[in-house]
Amino acid sequence: xxxxxxxxxxxxxPGGSLRLSCVASGIIAFRLYTMGWYRQAPGKQRELxxxxxxxxxxxxVDSVKGRFTISRDNAKNTVYLQMNNLKxxxxxxxxCNVNYDRAYWGQGTQVTVSS
Numbered sequence: 256x257x258x259x260x261x262x263x264x265x266x267x268x269p270g271g272s273l274r275l276s277c278v279a280s281g282i283i284a285f286r287l288y289t290m291g292w293y294r295q296a297p298g299k300q301r302e303l304x305x306x307x308x309x310x311x312x313x314x315x316v317d318s319v320k321g322r323f324t325i326s327r328d329n330a331k332n333t334v335y336l337q338m339n340n341l342k343x344x345x346x347x348x349x350x351c352n353v354n355y356d357r358a359y360w361g362q363g364t365q366v367t368v369s370s
Contacts, residue, residue, distance in 0.1 A: 277351030
């Protein structure tokens with residue numbers, strides 16, 4: 256059974272950093288699958304933040320380029336999102352996604368950027 260679990264969110268001041276983790280258990284050959292981070296702010300639609308393919312091709316939404324870094328550890332079935340120079344507009348629930356036999360989503364982790 257596939258489970259996707261995010262962690263690492265919290266409250267941080269503008270300019271601060273957080274590192275989100277996502278463990279996708281139950282996925283065979285995790286290295287073959289594209290992993291993605293999405294976020295949803297209050298009153299807004301869920302948006303793509305970053306994706307990382309099996310071939311290490313990376314895509315970021317323009318608003319996080321140069322500040323966020325997605326990476327993966329295939330031995331641990333884990334994908335990370337390092338977030339630096341956080342801004343109040345980064346406040347959202349962050350979700351991890353993998354398309355395995357179907358799309359799987361975690362429960363989300365709250366990131367709040369506020370002074």
